[in-house]
Amino acid sequence: MSYEELMLRAITKAEKFRYTAKPNPVVGAIIIKEDQIISEGYHEIYGENHAEINAINEAEKYIGKKFQDFSELTLISTLEPCSHVGKTGSCADFISNAGFKNVVIGAIDPNPKVAGRGIKILENNNIQVKSGLLHDLVEKQNKFFFHKHKNNKPYITVKIASSFDGKSHYHNERVFITSELSRDDVQKIRADYDAILTGGNTLRNDNPKMNSRVNFTVNQAKKILLTNKTYNDDSSFFKNAEVDVFEIRDLNKIINSYKDTDICSILIEAGPKLANAFLKTELVDELIVYTSPKKLGKKGVDWFYEDNTIENYGFKLESSYKIDTDLKETFKKNG
Ligand code: AOF
Ligand code: ZN
Numbered sequence: 001m002s003y004e005e006l007m008l009r010a011i012t013k014a015e016k017f018r019y020t021a022k023p024n025p026v027v028g029a030i031i032i033k034e035d036q037i038i039s040e041g042y043h044e045i046y047g048e049n050h051a052e053i054n055a056i057n058e059a060e061k062y063i064g065k066k067f068q069d070f071s072e073l074t075l076i077s078t079l080e081p082c083s084h085v086g087k088t089g090s091c092a093d094f095i096s097n098a099g100f101k102n103v104v105i106g107a108i109d110p111n112p113k114v115a116g117r118g119i120k121i122l123e124n125n126n127i128q129v130k131s132g133l134l135h136d137l138v139e140k141q142n143k144f145f146f147h148k149h150k151n152n153k154p155y156i157t158v159k160i161a162s163s164f165d166g167k168s169h170y171h172n173e174r175v176f177i178t179s180e181l182s183r184d185d186v187q188k189i190r191a192d193y194d195a196i197l198t199g200g201n202t203l204r205n206d207n208p209k210m211n212s213r214v215n216f217t218v219n220q221a222k223k224i225l226l227t228n229k230t231y232n233d234d235s236s237f238f239k240n241a242e243v244d245v246f247e248i249r250d251l252n253k254i255i256n257s258y259k260d261t262d263i264c265s266i267l268i269e270a271g272p273k274l275a276n277a278f279l280k281t282e283l284v285d286e287l288i289v290y291t292s293p294k295k296l297g298k299k300g301v302d303w304f305y306e307d308n309t310i311e312n313y314g315f316k317l318e319s320s321y322k323i324d325t326d327l328k329e330t331f332k333k334n335g
Pocket of ligand 2: 092
């Protein structure tokens with residue numbers, strides 16, 4: 001297998017751990033001796049061993065059997081080995097101490113705590129480093145992680161469910177506008193995000209849980225509540241959840257407060273007031289609209305006050321398809 005094929009294999013197999021590694025990136029590492037794979041390791045669980053450590057620990061079982069010394073081996077890692085001592089030790093130090101002489105890297109880690117320092121450590125330990133192999137795929141795979149570090153803010157998506165006549169809900173009443181299949185789709189979207197943000201009105205009107213109810217294991221998102229009124233912290237929203245409550249209304253300041261945290265993505269599920277307030281800022285990267293064939297009529301509350309609001313906010317349609325009787329449209333910012 002070529003380095004490229006091995007890198008592709010590491011990228012593909014790392015994907016399995018997306019929902020348990022988040023908000024960390026998914027990372028895979030493969031250790032080879034010439035043409036033979038000695039071991040593989042993946043970052044399986046947030047807070048636990050990084051991929052390279054798992055691969056090295058696994059390889060140790062074969063010392064004296066498949067190889068004599070780590071200097072005979074090459075380590076291939078989808079992401080630059082970390083230089084920092086975080087929840088676990090520094091991978092770059094671990095690799096150097098093991099005695100490797102060759103390392104192949106996919107993408108440079110954009111986390112400012114690493115950002116090239118991992119490669120420096122390896123090179124200072126006389127390790128030959130080749131980096132950049134399939135880096136675009138690694139970046140695509142960890143879209144939120146790279147976006148966060150390149151733009152200094154989490155990737156932000158606003159999700160709305162609209163009736164055919166453009167309404168969100170009835171005043172002070174919970175209604176399901178979209179089909180069950182669309183609502184299942186939302187559960188899967190929630191599983192992708194590191195945090196879910198809503199406002200006090202939605203909390204009071206809908207009593208939402210806003211967790212991800214899917215049939216696979218997922219690190220549940222942190223929850224963010226924006227409210228300046230009293231709220232019931234006994235409600236479902238707060239059950240088994242880590243919740244940040246903001247009473248301030250400066251949206252830039254709120255989002256900015258996540259700059260140095262490991263939150264790389266935020267899904268906003270709020271009513272028209274808060275959703276529009278966000279859409280008006282430069283903070284939102286994506287808008288997902290589910291439109292049902294149902295009409296709510298005059299008593300329904302409008303999502304937007306004029307036609308073309310979405311386009312006027314600077315969003316462009318990226319994809320559109322039917323889910324059951326509903327239409328799901330995804331919009332992204334121009335440029
Ligand atoms: C690696 N290998 O498998 C992963 C890396 O909080 P910690 O200590 O788990 O560190 C998380 C950071 O480490 C994460 O933001 C990213 O920069 C890097 N992830 N690095 O060498 C891995 N998952
Ligand atoms: Zn590491």
